[in-house]
Amino acid sequence: MATPRRIVSLVPSLTELVCWLGAGDALVGRTRFCDSPAELSGRVPEVGGTKDPDVGRIVALRPGLVLANREENRREDVEAIRASGTPVMVTDPCSVSEALAMIRGLGRTLGHSGRARQLIEETMDALHEPAPVCHLSVFVAVWKNPLMALGSATYGNDLIACAGGRNIFADLQRYPAVARAEVKRRSPGIILLPDEPYRFREVDAAEYSGIAPTRLVDGRMLWWYGPRLPHAIRALRTIFKEMEQI
Template sequence: MRVVSLVPSLTEAVAVTLPGVLVGATEWCTHPAGLDVARIGGTKNPDVPAIVALRPDLVLANEEENRAPDLAALRAAGIEVLVTEVRELPQAIRELDRALRACGASARPRWLDEAETAWLRLPPLQGRLRAVVPIWRRPWMVLGRATFAGDLLARLGVDNVYADHAERYPRVPLDELRGTRPDLVVLPDEPYRFTPDDGPEAFEAPAVLVSGRHLTWYGPSLGEAAGVLATALGR
């Protein structure tokens, strides 16, 4: 089996579960460390001819992270493309299982079972918090409706202020963000790399810096994400 992954989460999942199956991945596929495969561009601008030249049996993609024209071009070249859709934790578990089996796994890997258990066994919550979750600045963009990260936060007792917005990643003026008077502001380090000196100063509410990999990736990091995020958020 020869697999090319266009999604960092899926790259890590396949590499950990089925060593040797991956032959290509994007430049953004940073885990596991030291992954030695052909690099075929970014998630939004993959090098389609380079992927075709790798002769993959399967390309893994995601409906949000990858562009439909690129996936159509791969299919037109005769390559099978599996596209995942992940907007909540149970869906992530199912889609990971589906993708890994398509890559040759005979059963769900142990790490996936452990990740599911870690989220099911979260301790009882003491109250709920309202949060704004920026993902970009210049312009400011935030998590909106039906996002995987928003679902994880809700499971930790942190409700996204913009969870009912018409858009999934709306642009919102900074004054409006401040005007929502959230209990906290959650700042991940990807896709925009918020840091102690770049982001928190824009808000009066307490700001919490979190790992984007733990908040937005659905893969082996899910196993530790529940504990890491709960600690960071004071839950």
């Protein structure tokens, strides 16, 4: 496959990664949620959202590559884009190692293998840094109503494990609906409430503080695989260490 000169990204984290790798000038379309880096605003046109992209507009942009994700984008939209003859790369990393493999592959596809290698090395450095022995049990809420938890077979679950935490719902796959009583029964050592996809707020943290110490955290740190990876590992380790000392 020739290096694509025109790229449409339907995934905010991949949009950020494309720019970090050095291929930002090739972006000709993005979703309205692709707001990082900030300079994309006004320069790269929007093509709808992650769940409601304007397929006709995407095809009209004549991209050499469209970037999508199995969870964030709908299969019917991906199939419609492919039916036009437009190449689509669908990502689905379910672990840190799979995210690194995806970064390596995307870097190769975009002609920026060196930058991809740099990010992989920075992530491996973070993973191999001496870390305190930590067995903190963690509950990560994904949605409020219904209450949904972070489960296994997900990038976020593996990220928690790499940082030294133990996901209390790792026995359930993906993003299961759970009862508040079950969260309490599993006795987490810390509860993490991210600001995306659901924007948990201080009032939510107060509601859960009776179960375990609760922290509002940057959702992009948990879900955005890409240049945020090294920081995410270190930041989570710091949070877990602080909680174990309480």
